[in-house]
Amino acid sequence: LRALDWLVFSSRTGVTSFFEALDRAGLDIRSIGDARIAAVGPSTRRFLETRGLRVDCVPAVHDGENLARGLSETFTLTGTRILLIRCAGAMPGWAEILRESGAAIAQAGLYETRPLSSPILEQIAPGDVVVFKSASAARVCAEAVRCDTSTVRAVCIGKPSAVTAERHGFAVVGRALVVQGAA
Numbered sequence: 001l002r003a004l005d006w007l008v009f010s011s012r013t014g015v016t017s018f019f020e021a022l023d024r025a026g027l028d029i030r031s032i033g034d035a036r037i038a039a040v041g042p043s044t045r046r047f048l049e050t051r052g053l054r055v056d057c058v059p060a061v062h063d064g065e066n067l068a069r070g071l072s073e074t075f076t077l078t079g080t081r082i083l084l085i086r087c088a089g090a091m092p093g094w095a096e097i098l099r100e101s102g103a104a105i106a107q108a109g110l111y112e113t114r115p116l117s118s119p120i121l122e123q124i125a126p127g128d129v130v131v132f133k134s135a136s137a138a139r140v141c142a143e144a145v146r147c148d149t150s151t152v153r154a155v156c157i158g159k160p161s162a163v164t165a166e167r168h169g170f171a172v173v174g175r176a177l178v179v180q181g182a183a
Helices: 012-024 042-050 064-074 095-100 119-123 135-144 159-167
Strands: 006-009 036-039 081-087 104-111 129-132 153-157 171-176
Touching (some): 012 042, 012 081, 012 104, 129 135, 129 159
Parallel strands (some): 129 153
C-alpha cells in the first residue's frame, strides 16, 4: 500500500470493504502512506471523510469514466501507481483512460454484487422503469427479474451500466447523470 500514489474508491461499499480488509490484515490507515484519494462522487467522498480522509479528486459527473478523465486531466499520472477499490469482476473500461495517461493500474475487487431473493425484483412488471447505478446491478436484476427484460425500461447511471443493461435485454431509455452543483 505504501508504494501507491492513488487510491480510487468507486463506492461507499468499497470504502467499507477497504477498511475491513485493512483490519483483517492487522493494518490501519497509516498503511497507505502519502497516497492521494479519489472518490466517484460526493457520497463516497463524505463517507471517506467520516474515516478521517481528505479526498483529492471528485468528478463533476459521478461515474468511473468521468473520474478517470478528471484524474488524467487534472493530475500528472505518468509513472503513478493507482489502486482501484471496487466491486469484484472485470477491470472497468475507464481504467484504460488512466493507463493511457501513463499510470500503472491495479484493482482490489473487495466486494461483489450478488442476486438476492427480493419481493421488489419479483414485482417488476412490463412497462416499469428501473434505475441502475452500476453494471453489476443491471446484471443482478436481469438474473432475478421474472418478466421479459425487454419489456422493462432502464435508466442507467454511466455508460457501463447502460451497456450491461442493453446486453441483458433491458430497453435503455436514458442515462442519468449525477452532477454535483456548486456548494
